[in-house]
Amino acid sequence: MAMEAHDIERLxxxxxxxxxxxxxxxxxxxxxxxxxxxxxxxxxxxxxxQHQMVYAALQGNMGGVLHALALHTSAPK
Incomplete structure (x- = not known):
């Protein structure tokens, strides 16, 4: 079962x-x-x-229902 984009965003x-x-x-x-x-x-x-913060937000779904997620993170300019 795949994870929907809106679920990733919500988390x-x-x-x-x-x-x-x-x-x-x-x-x-x-x-x-x-x-x-x-x-x-x-x-x-x-x-x-920054990436660890995002992985924590995903509540253990990374590597499970969420197979691959390329991250680009930054603070506002």
Whole structure:
């Protein structure tokens, strides 16, 4: 069972309410996504820390129902 893009966005926004989230289905199969996430919560954090925050927001779905997610994270400019 694949995870829907709106479910990914909902989970991320629940953990990072100010986030601007854009999800793209890379293969059209509901299994391979790319996410661009901009949040003030990322300011001062390393890229690894930012990605860990997103993985935590996904509540264990990464690697399970969510097969692949390419992340592009940043703080607002």
């Amino acid at each position: 991320i926004k629940a953990a990072l309410p100010d986030a601007q989230v854009e999800i793209q289905d890379l293969a059209g199969d509901g299994d391979h996504y790319a996410a661009t996430i901009i949040s003030e919560a990322f300011r001062g954090k390393s890229r690894v820390q």
